[in-house]
Amino acid sequence: MxxxxxxxxxxxxxxxxxxxxxxxxxxxxxxxxxxxxxxxxxxxxxxxxxxxxxxxxxxxxxVSHMGQLMVTGENAAAALETLVPGAIASLKPGRVRYTLLLNEDGGVIDDLMVTNATPWIDGDEETGTEGHWGEPAYYLVVNGATKWDDIGHLREHLPDDVTLTHMDExxxxxxxxxxxxxxxxxxxxxxxxxxxxxxxxxxxxxxxxxxxxxxxxxxxxxxxxxxxxxxxxxxxxxxxxxxxxxxxxxxxxxxxxxxAGLPLYGHDMDENIDPVSADLTFALTKKRRETGGWMGHEPVAKVLEQGPEQKRVGLILEGRLPAREGAEVFVGDRQVGRITSGGFSPTLGHPIAMAYIDADHTGEGTALEVAVRNKRLAAKVAPMPFVPHRYYRGS
Amino acid sequence: MPRYFTDEHEWIDVDGDNATVGITDYAQSQLGDIVFVELPETGSQVSKGKDAAVVESVKAASDVYAPITGEVLESNPALDDDPALVNSSPEDEGWFFKLAIADKAELEGLMDAAAYKAFCDSL
CATH class of the missing domain: 3.30.1360.120 (Probable tRNA modification gtpase trme; domain 1)
Known part of the structure; x- marks a missing residue:
């Protein structure tokens, strides 16, 4: 791998x-x-x-290597919203959202799952207290390789009245x-x-x-x-x-x-790549694209407006030889991109890859060539996921 | 027909002036599911200890080295259609290539089956 x-x-x-x-x-x-x-x-x-x-x-x-964090406090949602482009304040208890930690330049520090883990406090009939939501709490699952940097970033930028706990047990x-x-x-x-x-x-x-x-x-x-x-x-x-x-x-x-077309942090995106180029625009909550108020908003808004120079796309390769991370992608003699993840798809029976490609060559079906050792492999831009998602969204 | 082994987990069957080369069962078990084998072209020269073929598993690409120097006489055509032969029959049907031996003295220093087994057990 x-x-x-x-x-x-x-x-x-x-x-x-x-x-x-x-x-x-x-x-x-x-x-x-x-x-x-x-x-x-x-x-x-x-x-x-x-x-x-x-x-x-x-x-x-x-997947115990991943970082499990809890962010608590009355202002936890508002504080998190200054650091991620997704809506957190409107996330109901028990709901989960995929979002990103971005740096000042709009680069992706990490991708993560945020769950509104605010506990429900049961009422007590004898004392007449009604059931109510407890102190707001947000459960974060971050990548293993980046968790220490994430913790440092969160500690630096979260206000003092918001508590960050690393659930390392x-x-x-x-x-x-x-x-x-x-x-x-x-x-x-x-x-x-x-x-x-x-x-x-x-x-x-x-x-x-x-x-x-x-x-x-x-x-x-x-x-x-x-x-x-x-x-x-x-x-x-x-x-x-x-x-x-x-x-x-x-x-x-x-x-x-x-x-499944899901990017791997450190390979398919990193701190030098903005979420629009990484094809993660869906993680930028629509309303917050305009209102801003999150780290990296300005540079990301610029990419949204002007369009990215390169974009993460899927590639399907002809033949059986897989192209791996780092393989260069060509149109004729011109290099137009680079593979960031690639391998043989056991489900489909042929090689697939993710690559960053110059935006003018990212149309579905665009014919490209991938250099592997001394060979040029025929490839075409393909929609992702390569294998359809089968999430359970209710009957 | 004597069979020799290298510490890079290739095997070589010597038959007169020619030899057949493949990778061992230990090697295929380490590589996992093989999806593609890139073989040397007929007529090309391979050199002892240098890259001769590439095995692509689901996991990664791995080089296969030539156990001895020689000219490639034939590559196994069956691996084009069914690279998984290297997993299912590494030391028989999953052979890689045949070569004309340049210098039989290079066979000295390779392991026999017993020595290779002891070598694998020590890993």
Whole structure:
């Protein structure tokens, strides 16, 4: 996979480390942690097997390397809105939004999920107090490789009356696939049914306080479950006891998200790329594009008005040879762009890629060539997702 | 027909002045699902220890080195249509190329099956 390992820093272990090794996982350094890239064949492992299992049944991914943060305080929503281009104040309790942390130049510091996690405080008939919402709280899930910089950025810019907590005692388990809900409801009756895509709830599973969110990074229906580290192994075992569920590693996670057209931070966008060029304009809440009030608004508004010079697009390649990150893209002799993620699509049976291409060559179906070693591969601009999303939005 | 192995996990079957080259079962298990194999052209020269082929797995591209120097006589046409042969039959149907051996002395220093097994066990 295309992810870089960080060998310069000490590699840390995550709560499920022994669990992965017990399933024959091949562990690799990723975002500073030892992470499973794939599992042993006698556990149903292998990148393609795990990929296909997730598309057909349900894969269990350990994503505990990701940063889980809680931002609390009466002014939490307003404060967050100064740092992200998405609407947070209008996000109802239990709702989730994809948004971005931007720098002053409009570059993407990180992409993240924000959940309004404000607790409901039950009333008490005896004392006559009515039920009400507690102190506003926003649960953020950020990328593992960028979490320390994110925390620094948030601490620097959030006002003193807003509290930032790094929930570093929490593990995060993603259950992804068309049978994820069927499996999860057998374990936690009623929980999947209470959520549609981009909704989140807390759930006490026996003594384990969980947060269950219907979201993911595979394009499939699925859930992300935040669990205290000490109970992570118990939860992983409980889920994998279901016939539909098998563990899946980083390798399958990368090929699944690529098929789903979902960008990977640090590869498909970074702090030098604005969200419009990254084709993430949907994350800029319409009203806030005009009203502004968020870091990076001015430069981003300029790109919105003038159009980006280059844009992130999907490419479908002819033949079977994949083009990887860094491969140059040409029209005739002229270089018009560069691939940022690429690989072989197990679902489609041919190579796919994401690339930044000069805006005048980004029309759907535009014929391009990709240089791989001494070859020129025929490619064409294709709409994303490459494999349709199957999120559950309600019946 | 003696078979030798390299510490880069290639195997080479020697048959008189010619040899057949592929990658070992250990190598394919490390690479994972193979989706494309780029083979040297017939008539091209490969040099001992230098790039001779490229294996693309779902995960990454990996170089395959020539165990010895020689001229490529034939590349395995079956790998064009079915690169997964390298996973399913790495040391038989999934062979990479045949070459005319330039210098048999280069075979010295390669491992036999027992030595290669001990080498893999030590990894």
């Amino acid at each position: 295309s992810s870089e390992s960080e060998t310069e820093t000490e590699i840390q272990t995550l709560p499920l480390d022994a669990w992965h090794r017990g399933k024959g996982a091949r562990m690799v350094p990723f975002a500073g942690y030892a992470m499973p890239i794939q599992y042993a064949a006698d556990h149903g492992g292998g990148i393609v097997a795990e990929h296909e299992w997730t598309r057909e049944h349900a894969g269990l991914f350990d 929490q593990a995060l388990i993603a259950l992804q696939g068309p049978q994820a809900a069927a499996a999860l409801t057998r374990v936690m009756r009623g929980v999947p049914e209470s959520l549609v895509f981009m909704q989140s709830t807390t759930h006490d599973f026996g003594e384990w306080p969980l947060r269950v969110t219907r979201s993911g990074y595979t394009g499939e229906d699925g859930f992300e479950i935040s669990v205290p580290a000490e109970f992570a192994q118990g939860l992983a075992d409980r889920l994998c006891a279901e016939i539909e569920v098998r563990p899946a590693g980083l390798g399958a996670r990368d090929s699944l998200r690529l098929e």
